Amino acid sequence: MTTHSVALATRQTGVVAPAVPSLGNLDAYISAVNRMPMLSAEEESSLARRFKEHQDVDAARTLVTSHLRLVVSVARQYLGYGLPHADLIQEGNIGLMKAVKRFDPDRSVRLVSFALHWIKAEIHEYILKNWRLVKVATTKAQRKLFFNLRSMKKDLDTLTPEAVTDIAEQLNVREKDVTEMETRMTGHEIALEPQGDDEEGAGFGPAAYLAAPGSEPTEIIEDRQRDWLQTEGLSNALATLDERSRNIVQSRWLRDEDEGGSRTLQDLANEYGVSAERIRQIEAQAMKKMKAALASYA
16 A cells, blocks of 8 residues: 555545554554544534534544544454555555545444445455455455355365355355355466576476467457357347337346346336236247347358
8 A cells, every 4th residue: 555545545535644653563553543532422423514514624634543443453354365454454544534524424323333334345445456366356246255255164175065055145146156266265376487597497387388368260250259249240130129129128138237227027017018928928039039130140
């Protein structure tokens, strides 16, 4: 975590980072923040109002410094990912600053409860950007598994099928995702490049035997065909449908999350004034017609 990152967060939130002196080591810092006075509910509310109504930076700084011990406590929960504790604390401090900016003293909730979400979110983002295996955790299900699977495993042994099923049900993800994430998290790193200065070993690392990405002719053809089917082919297939069928297919399968996600059969039934079963029949006929169109184009 760099001074630049703290300065950037200060500009984004309007909250000046707490002036914690250089204490030499992390233990001294933790000891110092644990000695900082805690606020009563009345003091917290008063300071939050001063910042919200008058942009009192000193009030915001006091709110931040009084909760630094919370960041230390939360950051300690993520030490298992192999990242420096100090960096986790710094990222959590940025989340705390963001929480102070958004905190509403008129709501019946203490800052400590409100700030937990922002502190964890900032630490999660830092881990996702810096831990080698997390780079694969791009979907919501993968992120959920990454941050929970380690603690849910009862021992270091490979998960049994029953345990996989149980974890999948608890986290509402697919069993396939559980197995895949476990494999990635328990795998060992292998050096792709030769290590050391021994010339005799040069060129014999695994990297020397890897094909260049996208160099296989069959892969190139498959990629081009897949890209075509997902763009022009899909547009052409949709164009073969009547307006109602096209709208049903797009509403059921092609709507983004920012558009509200896929619509249900009942939603469309209400729109067209027919039964949900009739919408299902129209959808099935439309999909069959699209598949035939795509096959002929391919």
